Amino acid sequence: MKRNILSVSSIIICFLILLSSCKSSDFIKPVDTLLSPPLYHEEYESLVNAFREKVSKNAVFCSPRSGEYTSAITIEDLDGDNENEALIFYKDEIESSVAKLHYFNIVDGEWVSRSDLNGYGNEVEKVMISDMDGDGNSELIVIWRVSGVLSSNIMSVYRTSHNLDRYKELSNETCSVCELADIDGDSKEELFYINQTTSSGVIQRVARAVRLSGNSVVIMGEVKVDPNISSYVSVKTEKSSGESPLRFYIDALKGETQMITELIYWDAAKSQLCAPFLDLNTMSNIETLRDNSLLSTDINNNGTIDIPVQGRLMCDDGVNRIYLTRWVDYSSDEPVTVADTVVNFADNYMINLSDDEAETAGIVNYSSQNCWVVCRLDKDGSQTELYSVLNVTADRWADDEFKAYFSVLESDGSVICAYITDKGADSGITQEYLKSRITKIP
16 A cells, blocks of 8 residues: 655654654754645654664655655555555755655564665656566656756666665666656556757757666667757646557647647557657647647547647638637547637637638637627628627626626636627527537636
């Protein structure tokens, strides 16, 4: 059973109550100051005491910033012997620049200090635990973070020695993204990460899949990805099947206003990692280039991640430009558009368009009035106004200032309302239709 010790602050409170005669300088000092759910203090008091006696009396705990394990102290059966082991992340002093990992196991009911390992940063970004080679002993993957460095972290892989009494480092590598997953469908987890290198002033980014083989970390495959990335925002995966490989959808910022999604997967037939969106001539992913507010998501709730791709509306005034956003399913050989939308980022809603509307629709944007007027481009080149969508405060809406409008969405003290023109009504547009088509941005 896995137990995480979630708050160092709670340890201090318990020590103050139980050991009030001790000096405050004897306690382990916390990095984090927020109280968390109660700790298993009485059960693990002996571990804390062992750490203080054998490692450091003035240590500062370091809690991982993300991932499944978010405690400075983690208790888990790491070697399958039905006895818990302990991982403790700490610094020697508050001013210390190096975060460390200490490993304890239990011998004859007592906590025994086994390994003390220096990290490669002053913070712990993420911790992952997995039996990567299926031998019954868990490997540790620690992502070390250097404060102020946003472009990459350091990924270290640790495994137990043959006598199972200590952890040793197998490899370390810079990485921007790092995930554990069964990439090739062999029921064992592998590591997927993106690495950045610079050669002769040229930045390159490579996605890699690696597995554990004996005492080595072996590269299964690698593929180049867009190097022109400011930062990575999110990583999503889908469950794989016999017909469908595990796919990684990685949303990334390009500059301050644009975003892309990298799609990366393992091709079992070719035994290689694939990234289909990179144009090798320009070394850029432009296929999924869009506004930076749009993340990939399962837009139609069918279990497959869809990628938003932006293009010009047919009816475009060329000034207050509104883009058509197509949500595309890339899970099969040919991409399939599952939804056509126009997205109002300022007012946090989007309009879902039918196939016909996507070919003829245009938007007139009255931004000073928080109003969109949806038009249709007719065959003679004229525009016909169909309906308008307006964002007003809840107070103004309550004053009946907009009696001709009807409410579509309400949230955060505002009301998204709509008005249908006579020509819109003649075209078959109804209140029920718009209420089903105007939704919040996912």
